[in-house]
Amino acid sequence: MPKDQSIHKIMVIGSGPIVIGQAAEFDYSGSQACLSLREEGYQVVLVNSNPATIMTDPEIADAVYLEPLTVPSLTRIIATEHPDALLPTLGGQTGLNLAKALDAAGVLAQYHVRLLGTSLATIEQAEDREAFRQLMHQLHQPVPASRTVHTVEAALAFAATAGYPVIVRPAYTLGGFGGGIAADAAALTTICDRGLRQSPITECLIEKSIAGMKEIEFEVMRDATGTAIAVCCMENLDPVGLHTGDSMVVAPALTLDEVTYQRLRTASLAIVAALDIRGGCNVQLAQAPDSDAYAVIEVNPRVSRSSALASKATGYPIAKIAAKIAVGLSLAEIQNPVTATTFAAFEPALDYVVVKLPRLPFDKFPTAERTLGTQMKATGEVMGIGTTFEEALLKAIASLASDPQAQATLLPTPEPTGAALMQALRQPTEQRLFAIFAAVHQGWTVAQVAAETHIPAFFLGKLAGIWARLAALKQTPMTAAAVQAAQRFGFTQAMLAAAWAQPLAAVAALALPPSYQMVDTCAGEFASATPYFYSTHYPSANESQPLGHSVLVIGSGPIRIGQGVEFDYTTVHCVQALQAMGYHAIIINNNPETVSTDFSVSDRLYFEPLTPEHVLAVAALERPLGAIVQFGGQTAINLTEALVAGGVPILGTDLAGIRQTEDRAAFAALLKSLAIAQPAGATATDRDSATQIAKAVGYPVMVRPSFVLGGRAMAVVQAPADLAAYVQTAIDAAPHQPILIDHAVRGLECEVDLLSDGQQVFIPGIMEHVEGAGVHSGDSLAVMPPQHLTAAQQATIRAIATKIGLAVQAKGMMNVQFVVAEQVYVIDVNPRASRTVPFMSKVTGYPLAKLATRLALGEPLAALGLPTGDLPVPTQVAVKAPVFSFAKLPGLPTALAPEMKSTGETIGIAPTYAAAMQKALVDSYHLTVPQAGQTVLLDATAAAAPAVQQALGTWGLRGVTARAQAKDCWAVVNTATTQTTSSPLNDYALTHGLPLVTATDTLLGVLAALQ
């Protein structure tokens, strides 16, 4: 079928800020889809409030709106742009919900905007639990029996017919809080009673439990002719009951036999046909491990996290093809971009295995509830590709960037035993995989582990085999033959070094280089030229020939708290700049969600762990001109030393410059020599020295380990009594690393991202933080240009930043953070692109990461055509607001602190500070302009603060502390540092969808700004 010629302009809605459950995958899918539509000659109008996205770059769409994702905001854009059509299935649940709302509000009809792709009726049918159940019954597809109840009696009656165990899901509670699995009537009575009391509408869904079955996902594509294909079948190692986003996943499925596989595939195709899907669809099924029984769990009639994973796992670009289907093309006429000789109507054949592991945030949130269940908690994920399951899994483990010791020894730290181990297996946490190795280590049989985990014996047998192999290695001498045999099995050099208790270099000296194989969608059946490779140590022919004239760009790995999608943005920009300069750009990264691991972005993609071993192996093959480490966050920076030791030139700020800013003592000396003020401080190595230093510098003090990300284990300590505990946390977070103790200066925090060629410095602007020092910069509201800094203070900031840039010979980007008090103090320097680069690039119009790439490659600043002297005062004000995923993380402390908590950000751009703040708050804090008479729910501390009462008073807001009076509530304010998301006041805010403010500075700053 030819493409639709009656439409010319298509609107695409992005998914907004990154939250748990809706992350970078939608930037990948959205960017790919927009480019795909433009390729077909359509104009694209894009709306997203998340500035840290490639999809909001000018190259992706004809018109980009960095505007709030609300019906009024989108209506205004539709009225201005008059798009012919809207493609709603690319922006996650956010995009879908907005499309539904626009339709319901009559906006689409009023402006004659057609919906493309899968219809809204289909989406309703797929998302409405009851409508979906009915459809499944019509199709004779099994679904677990369920009933909505409002009394315990009704629950018992249902369970009596459906049979136990049943799952109790209370309606509208945070993270399904109050629910559980009941094995008998007594348990059901207890759980259901609790659930009904927890639910604000006294409602529970009682569902026949299928927990423990195998969870299988099919990614299906279907076009308007009815042609449908299963792009990928993914098998979760973890059983039903654990969210697939938090599950270990393998593709293709390994334990399904032919008949079972085809039965589930046929069911998936029948469901998408009945739903009349036009595009991509995710179908989740449960397969009984020991019979033919299966059940349909749910479908997602849109591109999703799973479709991004399936795209990276197979090489089949689902979102790109889905966009073409949406404009009427059929699968059989869309070319397969991988082979360029075949078409999109086929099912990829893999000749490798991929393993996805979730990246969970509990390294940053040690006190949050770690148990994994039906509510997703992962912030990101990694993927390992290998020719055996062992190789793929071990590469995924090496990619996790979580706990280096566990990643090398495969054992949790500390290793649990006895009842604790049993608990770790039964109630999975982020330690689950390592707990299984611990169980094998402690003599558990596969059958015993299977009984507790419900993970198929095939996979547990593989894990046991890995452990046996590792244990055997420890008993044999480290010889070249032993190293190489272990490499062929799949172990990384770091794992071998740990097993033999030898330095990495000793293992590396005996190791064999890997060979690289292509991801080609067709298992070698057709000639392909995909620039997408993975390494294997299985003896194989190498398929990757050096590109020549190339630059290696080190990616940032899995999305985690403190290192988000911003670093993928800068990585992609770096690649684009390199290509524009005529270099071949090579990316190494291991995150399947992102744009940087779309093989069409770079000249070559190596999907590999970001370890010295894997990065140096690629460098050894490609012999690049050098490596760029300043765009991949701290992950890439941390590889600098290994790269230099391996003889790979660093392009941009060199190792000496990096050390000068990262090493605390060197940095302090540097500032001193430049006569730049810094908070008094020193380095401690134990508790005693910490006490001495804190006393000397004066409380409050800031405690933090050096060389860690995003303020991990960082805290402000107010009094000597609290110091010991924080110091211990810091020691635990980074053993054998010095701890930094600084006087916590109170003042106005601000930061700059600068460009430098080592001779000159360019500062595109200064960002001023709303919250003071003591709140992590990533969690702060920030405004550009500054609203409260004098011209003299700004000049000082620029002068200091320039001095530092020149002193460390910065080449490329650098980020400097300040506190402005009675004088200007420097509190931190990052010798790399920071998380504010996308924001600053969008606001100033200077593509900072691209410009920095040119500098890193040796161009002088003068050649970039940047203005010299003072920049004109911007006509627009831009506010960056943090977004928290509090609702997904029970037990997470909520008060803003030096340790970062936010998962994403939004932007508000407007002519005034007040208007910009208003826009930025829409998709972040969800705060509106207060109306006199509205109430604000306050915790005791906030209520007692005169500044708070005064600020509320100026708006006519009523501060109350009793929850019952919370009618017409403007916000909930809870600044108590002891509170978590599970505390009553926070839980009330989160379950009722009320704006939650957790720092006094935020409340005061917002109220002042909105004036």
Added chain:
Amino acid sequence: MEKYLYLEDGTCWRGTACGAPGAVAGELVFNTSMVGYQEALTDPSYTGQLLTFTFPIIGTYGVLPDRNQSTASGCQAVILHTLEATPGPTGVTLDAFLQARNVPGIVGVDTRALTQRIRAHSPLKALLLDAPLTAAFAPVYARLTAAAKEPVRPLRLAQPGGHPHVVVVDFGAKAGIIAQLEAHGCAVSVVPPTTSLAQITALRPDGILLSNGPGDPAAMPTVLPLIRALQQRYPLVGICLGHQLLALANGARTAPLQFGHRGLNHPVTLLASGQTIMTSQNHGYTVVPASLAQTPLVVTAVEANDHTIEGLAHKTRPVFSVQYHPEAAPGPAEARPFFDQFVQLMEVRVTRHA
């Protein structure tokens, strides 16, 4: 134990032995499916061929009952990257199964590189040996292929009285075809291709199915008169080799494909509806499009990638055929309506004759 794979182009691949001991020879082919290894290696169409699985991990779910596509025939040998030792529900591992069926194999081969070689140089003869080759390739190949036993195709007759009654002309029929016919309510008799027209007529069939099977269709001219006679008398369908033989019987030609279609993901566009379906395929020869000009056959389906012929129908007779495998086993089920269509044709005819 070591095992040696020699290709006629002089390359050698060393690996570990699996399955049965012994030396074999044949054409080297590859299959890209990620499930269904048991069905594939027992598929009689692979008779005389050394089957390479491109998916690197084979044997993950062991061996299951009722999945074999033949009792004794199938591929000559298997070429594997990794062999898993998972016992199936009956406790049998794939390795034990290969031993029991006397199928030798080699494990530890870079199957991707081998696949690329097959793709570039197909058809490619190969030897699988227990010891390094010390003589010239050709005579060893000739000796080993001559030693390969011709599979026996026994006669199997349906219980009398079943309708519709299908006579399957067995060139190496997969069990899945018989199973599908039976699932569609047919009584099935299976006869060897050497059966005479009179013998078949005596069975009073309602329809004829020309089965799949191994080998070059052009090397089987003796069966063509029988096919021509059968298509005049009965509704007749062909699958794979049966499809190629039907084309030859009607005056078309066949030719070897540059490299075969072997896998579960081959898109076939059905010309009547414009829909494309995923099909299971296993063939190395194809019907030459230009040769259809003077025949009573029309093309009904084509492969979406290389546009080779995937379906034919007779212009005037209730006769049609498909190059792919509608019975799947292994493979996607989308092509199953083939059997409904066949049953419908037979019913129309039964009604007409009633």
